[in-house]
Amino acid sequence: MSQNLLGTARCIFKRDLILAGRKPADVATPLAFFIIVTSLFPLGVGPEPDVLSKLAPGVLWVAALLASMLSLGRMFAGDHADGTLEQLALSPHPLTPLVFTKILAHWATSGLLLVVLSPLLAMQLNLPTHAMGTLVVTLLLGTPVLSLLGSVGAALTLGVRGGGVLLSLLVLPLYTPVLIFGAGAVTASASGLDTKAYFSLLGAFLLLALAFAPWATAAALRISLD
């Protein structure tokens, strides 16, 4: 074993990014979903600017959450189908950090892009400009939590009949705390209130998820491979 853990992790990360680059449609579809859902909303609720600006934080966060959930499917499915996941599970390195790397790569090609896209959509929904910064920061703290928690669900539903809808059923209830504080912070900031408490809570969630989710995902993957 001349290769250390870090080298292997870098290897996995690089590969997943290359793959995302070679299959741009996989990356683009959740983004498109994000855009479509936020655009559907004004259609459903009506076009009054002040109503929309009041709704904007909630709608943006819910749409980001749904989009990030939809992108979970591809996190392990491809590797499961072609046998790469077996090789990963048979690696002499512990599975948890390897899985963590994969989650990171997934976030970089989904959640991160949602964050980048969000100011544009926020503008569409008349979110006050001074709340834009908060929106970006909460999404930056929150979307990794979504990827981390979601990875557990994705691993559990690997190769399971009706996996897609099932995944959403498993994952959505777990997402609520992030949603509450993410959207809460943006609303607070839009009405000029302090947002420090929200940020520290979101940070705490992120730390907790970082500590537990990769481990649970690794366990779930071993179960799915059994």
Added chain:
Amino acid sequence: MSQNLLGTARCIFKRDLILAGRKPADVATPLAFFIIVTSLFPLGVGPEPDVLSKLAPGVLWVAALLASMLSLGRMFAGDHADGTLEQLALSPHPLTPLVFTKILAHWATSGLLLVVLSPLLAMQLNLPTHAMGTLVVTLLLGTPVLSLLGSVGAALTLGVRGGGVLLSLLVLPLYTPVLIFGAGAVTASASGLDTKAYFSLLGAFLLLALAFAPWATAAALRISLD
């Protein structure tokens, strides 16, 4: 050929209902999704009853639309995998009415249940009671359109990699008119306005979809089987 078309259609309808009864989870998951998504919105937007009641029509309709979209996956996937679809395509009866029967059965085990569930969720979102009737009627007119249009998408994405997300991209743009008029009617009724125009438009969509969608779905299925 001693069996006539009607008998065969009844046979298909009965079978799909029996199957839904034997796999209650498949039926329940989109419903759970509907409930969860409508419950996410208050978490994102905040619990004030009057804000919620303003949002309610849009949220309910968007959630119904997403749930009905997610349930599309199972419309043909099972039959495709086990070869039943081939048998259907080889039936001496024209494929269009048979497919129509399948769509009907699918609606009865998804859209119809969403309609039944909707007053409960409307209550949770503080929708004024006098708008409840409109909500139910618009959903009753609208969800069959969703199932009909969706069936085309489901048939086109059969057996395609990444079908789930692709399906949503194909289908969502088609759903927008239904969403606009469905949610519009409920909003109008909540603020005490007339809703006749909306109803006739939704009715027109339904008739149009009834006329064309089964035929397009049948064509798409033949292409998928090729």
Added chain:
Amino acid sequence: MSWRTFFAMGGYAAYVWSAYGFATVVLLWNVVSAVRKRRAVLAMLRELALAGQTPKETGRATLLSE
């Protein structure tokens, strides 16, 4: 207290009795579905036995050559 006042529940009859009614349904459903579940398993095992799919003896590996 007359039966009538008892059932009237001080004007809250609709709420109280539907709550109790729902709870009763839930409790009964629990019992019935649990009992039926076990019966269904038994019935299924009977069918399996009748269809000749008796539990297969665990196969035993045989060494062919040394």
Added chain:
Amino acid sequence: MYKYASPKNFYALAGRLIPWLGAVTLLLFIAGLYLGLYVAPPDYQQGDSYRIMFIHVPSAWMSMFVYMMMAGGGLVGLVWNIKLADMLATASAPIGASLTLSALVTGSLWGRPTWGTYWVWDARLTSELILFFLYMGFIALQAAIDDPRRSARAGAVLALVGVVNIPIIHFSVVWWNTLHQPASIGSLGKIVSPSIYPSMLHPLLIMSVAFFLFYFTVLLIRMRGEILARERHTGWVAEIVRATPEIRGTHP
């Protein structure tokens, strides 16, 4: 004690326990209902509507207790590979889900006369709703996996992730509400004061014990079904199958 950890012995033991447990549960229900609906006087503020408490509160308590049992069973099954613990988790889920539903519905029906609305996005209500979703997720996941061993272990991981999340969800919802200053509805504590009359407390306690025993009774029945299904290749189950007369009307 240890010998009852084998499915075969447990099956027999449960079979003997169920009638007794069931009988005690039934008696407690009768006593609780009599005391709660007939003997206890109306509340001076809420009139008779408070009587919903006697089913609402036990349902709500049990909904949380059963989730703990489910997660505990999952943990034991996952770590020590004990089949009975897996079965306990699987069998608990539908019971817990139905009791959660009961708490939600009875609570709503109580809310209408006291709050004037069936539903508010209050902290406790919201987290109870999410608990219901967690149950549904567990049930759906286990239903979707055919291999019983895999299904049990996947369910266990999910239940454990859920159990870590429940306090987080609970407190986030509480803070969410305090931050949002929700609709002016007094906290539950104000409505039912701590100095509750004994004539109201006794039926509540009795009903709570009844619900508790009810859970165990149904759990045992369900576990017996699970045992038969998962041990169907063993000789002793075949023996039971042969000894049972045909049951009509239960088509697989």
Added chain:
Amino acid sequence: MLQIVNLTCTRGDRALFGRLSFSVQPGELLHIQGANGSGKTTLLRTLCGLSQPADGEIRWKGTSIRQLADDYRNQLCYIGHTNGIQGDLSAAENLQFGTCVGGADSAADIAAALERVGLARAARLPAKLLSQGQKRRLALARLLVAAKPLWILDEPLTALDINFGAVMNERLASHLAAGGLVIITSHQELKVSGRTHKISLDS
């Protein structure tokens, strides 16, 4: 009766076989052979009308099958690689559905057909519990109920044990004797008495 003229089939962008011509008369069996991936399944599906040929024509009683459409489909029974069996329905329900979709209406025959393929005792079991061979038998039972002149069978003998393989061979023979047509692929040797032809897709 069934006449194939200059048929060319492609998959992806690769031609599998080109300019294939043959005809099958009542009472005849055509055995299609070829290596894995040579295009046998593709040919059968094309003959059914499920796939469109890249070129060439298929005629039934002199008329193109594209023109006949439903009338042609009413003459044939196709059993493919997949059995067309839904695991959550019982064996009897599956067969019932299959014959119903096939356009036959013969509730009474279901039990008899199950009996004849040796599944009488498994009739009420969910099909997912059947073994691979039993599933194959259940699919083949459709042939018995439907009573169509043209049988198109893709590897019908896979997963069948020797006994039932022999039974199948007899069935094929009696179908031929009654003036039926059979087009079949099989990697195994067929022992059917009657007029049988072979064709190989290997180039």
Added chain:
Amino acid sequence: MLQIVNLTCTRGDRALFGRLSFSVQPGELLHIQGANGSGKTTLLRTLCGLSQPADGEIRWKGTSIRQLADDYRNQLCYIGHTNGIQGDLSAAENLQFGTCVGGADSAADIAAALERVGLARAARLPAKLLSQGQKRRLALARLLVAAKPLWILDEPLTALDINFGAVMNERLASHLAAGGLVIITSHQELKVSGRTHKISLDS
């Protein structure tokens, strides 16, 4: 070295085989045989530690592999039914990733290994364009780079042509000669010189 004691494996709720015991020493090859569905793949996956046995133990140098965990996995190279190849990466990238995950770090060897399995010219092609046999070769190339003592191979010869099949047999022989262990399934006959044993899972 590798010792299997009283192993029982189940799938679904069905026991595939029970109380299997054997041991494999350095320089030995064990050929596992059995009908389709008899549980060969299940056995190999259990030996890798991917599946948990229902009962029994697997020991490597006297210690249970559950205890050894990563240390045991560092000793083995498993090639399963699926090749572990991602179609959108090139052959070289795939091999690079495979060896990296396997814990070896030998960028230089990649080209040599591809050369030795006859893929030098296809190194930069996306793997999805490789033929079935070329994909199999690419998977097997991992064996050459990784240099692990224990090889666990599930039908390694499928899709390989006769030439490369012979090359594989030589590779196996030289691995044995160097003191390696091989556990292999194959429906074909193996022509490996060295100490080989056979075991059948059919009951």
